[in-house]
Amino acid sequence: MTAPLLQVRDLNLRFATDEGLVTAVESASFELEAGEILGLVGESGSGKSVTAKALMHLNAKNARYGEQGCITLNLGSGPVDVLSLRRERDMRVVRGGAISMIFQEPMASFAPAITIGQQMIEQLLIHTKTTRKQARALAIEMLARVGIADADKRIDQYAFQLSGGMRQRAMIAMALSTSPKLLIADEPTTALDVTIQAQVIDLMKDLVSEFGMAILFITHDLGVIAQTADKVAVMYLGRIVETGPVRAVLKNPLHPYTQGLLNALPRLDAFDEPLTPVPGDIPSPLERPAGCVFHTRCELAQNGRCDTEVPQVVAASDAHAAACHVVADALEARV
């Protein structure tokens, strides 16, 4: 078996702030194979975005990575340990070329005073061996590929001249023009209307099958995950609480948090059923619960166990696993 494209092991990430070290990610582990879409789901503050940024070493200077954690990329020329990269020059391996990222708000990601084309050409000149002329031709081709009409005219326009959906398409075209092995998409459809979101999701799925790259798809929207991802990792307060194939996780969720999220979600196919909110509020990162991070809101929490002991990850089947004491007990009883 070949090594997966991306392997994250025991990632710990804390931020040094005035109030002390704030834990953002704790013992996160996951893998991503080429051509696969992994959905990273979680609410605000769950640590999904900083996890993704860690893959490209993009977190702010006050980020402190745990000693034992490692992020390994297999880009074809031997494994790269991302966290051990120190010099800006070395980090170019993981930024822009082999890994591309698209963000939630495309207006904030394009420089406002430079044309779309100049930005696309600049990154092609940096990351690939092309001439300016070739780069321009490729940029136009990519814009046309993502469904932008009159790409040869649009390329000389500024970001503000494009509509929201078109800007997100241009963003995707730019991210894909260097033929990355891994695309990180951080809430790429959240700012878009549903009809445009549906178009962008279709586009991304087409591009995966065409380019054969892997996508780490970050979102809070379980519906978007259901329609795009192959695998899901559910995060809560910096911990991955459940991982598994998308069908298994959405149809037979193991972790009480995943179950709670699904019960709280308004659904079009069952709009007569009452919504069940997950009780309580998301705790502040400064008051991180001990033991299982979810125990303060969990109806199944056991005193003296869930509030003190960090649950181990237990597997219900080959790929479907959760970190929960109650799930572990249930699985043990089944054996």
Next chain:
Amino acid sequence: MSAPVSSETAPPLVSVDGLSVHFPLGHGLFGDKTVVRAVDDVSLEIRKGQFVGLVGESGSGKTTLGRAMLNAVPVTAGAVVYQDEEVRYDLGHVTKAELKDYRKRAQLIFQDPYAALSPRMTVRDIVAEPLEVMRLTGSREETDARVREVAMRCRLNLEHLRRFPHAFSGGQRQRISIARALVCEPHFLVADESVAALDVSIQADILNMLKSLQQDLGLTFLFISHDLSVVAHTCDVVAVMYLGSLVEVAPTHQLFRSPKHPYTKALLSAMPSLDPDDKSSDQRLTGEIPSPTNPPSGCRFHTRCPVAIERCKSEVPKQEAAEDGHRVACHRWAELHNPD
């Protein structure tokens, strides 16, 4: 989740008749004015005790329509009439004193609970401010009693009242801003994307709270949202807007079980399903919502409509009654309608 029986026959609390709101956008090259037609010839009735949902994409004019009902934007044409047991106001022709009284009867709940609350005021002062501004209470004791009462309704601890907003999470902040809207005992509330900024696990809690407030206090809601599934869960009646026009209005069940307008159908099929095996992309819309400065002629949806014909390009469709309480503005709804 049946609507209170009385609400379907109750008299309209707010009636919108032929309302247009146009915003001038500076002058063109030859002195001709560009106009944004945010709301164009919209008629809608909201009955007492109803929870009315207003859905549409960004730029469809739903926020402007909501604000027009609160007399917060200048009306170009048409009328908005508010009528409860005590007063009747035609919002186009109200005196200053009447408008002040209307502000007490109709309130707005904002989208972003982070931006809506002043960071320099305690929660108590934020909630009490409308009472003080409108001089609704005689003494500080009376104000405090009222604030405590409304805080309990919105499930805020009394101890929370002394703190500042930064100490609260998104869900708690939204409860504070709901308490502020409720403190002057309004009859009519416009909730503009009031759960859009909240996480899913919190959103359900706020929706349930709004619903129970409506039932306990007999409130009437206009609930503006881009999220069809949220609207399906909370509202009794849903109105769908596209580019300033109302394309379909129907009781929630009818709208979601048998949508008539092609735009409503497209919106429904664009909602990502939670079932990974359900890949309903048959009704996918192409293109984007056109600019409201230069809306398409005829039916405004014809540029993106999968079933548009020649007639749709020239003739503006009228609202037709499809069934009881179900109105649709489309030339072809009847011939395309499948009773099965």
